[in-house]
């Protein structure tokens with residue numbers, strides 16, 4: 001057994017008897033190294049009730065270790081810990097539905113809100129061997145998951161429950177090891193990342209197989225630089241599923257949805273911008289209680305195969321959206337799919353005393369125009385027709401003139417504008 005030297009906070013699992021070849025079970029040895037690491041004298045400079053261990057390193061020393069039980073910290077109320085540098089594999093008798101690395105605690109922490117603070121899990125490969133999940137963080141604060149490869153999970157790659165600020169960066173997750181176009185894609189299951197808490201960030205992450213790429217049921221989470229090709233929509237997959245009762249405050253930016261899209265239930269404060277949607281993938285806004293408010297879908301790029309797929313779709317199978325406010329779908333660049341927007345412009349040639357411009361093809365919401373601007377242009381000299389906007393019901397703008405006009409008319413409509421008076 002190797003104790004902590006007076007100068008080093010590095011705890012090497014091999015020194016505690018772990019087998020880096022994976023031939024024998026290393027669960028007890030790794031737990032012993034962790035127990036030693038978290039038993040060092042720390043100080044109190046973290047959240048109240050959480051001991052600062054100074055950044056102790058638990059090194060996996062580049063080995064491949066079989067484990068048969070989740071690796072958990074034996075006590076709660078510890079922080080500033082790094083576990084890094086190796087592979088953990090669930091053995092065939094691994095605890096059913098457990099997580100290889102489990103930052104949860106059965107004993108309650110001296111801090112009633114958080115069990116752990118500033119735990120870093122980095123440079124790890126986690127092979128769940130189809131026995132359970134990869135990482136779970138429960139009531140953990142400021143957890144960093146960096147440069148990990150998490151695969152062969154049955155349940156969830158990374159599960160975050162409550163807590164705050166789990167930052168998942170530069171990480172690869174997939175249930176099956178594939179680089180796309182897998183013949184078994186239809187059978188992919190599981191969720192790569194499940195955020196059941198607030199204020200987390202997923203940055204520069206690739207999800208290469210799973211039924212659901214990212215499931216979000218907490219608030220104020222940030223998704224950026226994520227590439228989802230986990231399972232095609234046509235085969236039953238979803239890239240990001242936002243399921244938050246009430247205000248979601250989810251921001252999805254600069255991400256790549258590759259044959260799989262976004263589903264948002266009753267979105268309130270949702271922002272999707274600067275993303276690329278490939279392969280007829282789209283955004284579905286799903287009504288549960290009929291509410292959609294403060295939603296921006298702007299400046300994205302869509303590319304499809306001319307099958308007539310709308311870039312944004314309303315799923316009103318449960319209920320019609322009947323509380324719609326401040327929704328902006330605009331400025332998207334679309335190729336081979338149907339443009340949908342809440343702001344639209346049209347020009348028509350005019351010859352007569354009335355004309356109609358029909359915006360149903362482009363407007364997202366049916367029978368809803370909140371704002372219209374129009375102009376009439378005629379090059380007939382000395383003609384000053386009086387024109388009037390007669391009717392905007394059914395997303396068609398109907399304009400009448402007192403005398404016959406030969407020229408053109410341009411119209412702009414907006415579905416999202418809230419009248420201030």
Ligand SMILES: *[C@@H]1O[C@H](CO)[C@@H](O)[C@H](O)[C@H]1NC(C)=O
Pocket residue numbers: 025068069091093094095
């Ligand atoms: C799993 O099997 C290993 C030996 O292969 C054994 O050491 C370990 O105790 C077993 N674990 C459980 C939870 O049964």
Ligand SMILES: *[C@@H]1O[C@H](CO)[C@@H](O)[C@H](O)[C@H]1NC(C)=O
Pocket residue numbers: 022023024025066089090091092129
């Ligand atoms: C190690 O894990 C693999 C599966 O990942 C399993 O097939 C093998 O039996 C395990 N060996 C031991 C000693 O537990």
Ligand SMILES: *[C@@H]1O[C@H](CO)[C@@H](O)[C@H](O)[C@H]1NC(C)=O
Pocket residue numbers: 183184185186187
């Ligand atoms: C998917 O799984 C079903 C059974 O669960 C199996 O019958 C089928 O062959 C699998 N499909 C592929 C493509 O492997």
Ligand SMILES: *[C@@H]1O[C@H](CO)[C@@H](O)[C@H](O)[C@H]1NC(C)=O
Pocket residue numbers: 351406
């Ligand atoms: C406009 O309508 C009139 C009468 O219906 C027709 O004579 C004229 O050619 C039309 N002008 C254009 C530009 O189509």
Ligand SMILES: *[C@@H]1O[C@H](CO)[C@@H](O)[C@H](O)[C@H]1NC(C)=O
Pocket residue numbers: 379380
């Ligand atoms: C009005 O302009 C249109 C093209 O914009 C042209 O075809 C038409 O001849 C013009 N009519 C008159 C009366 O100048």
Ligand SMILES: *[C@@H]1O[C@H](CO)[C@@H](O)[C@H](O)[C@H]1NC(C)=O
Pocket residue numbers: 390391392393394396
């Ligand atoms: C507006 O047009 C629709 C048909 O598009 C019609 O049913 C409705 O009565 C019209 N409303 C008014 C005020 O003219």
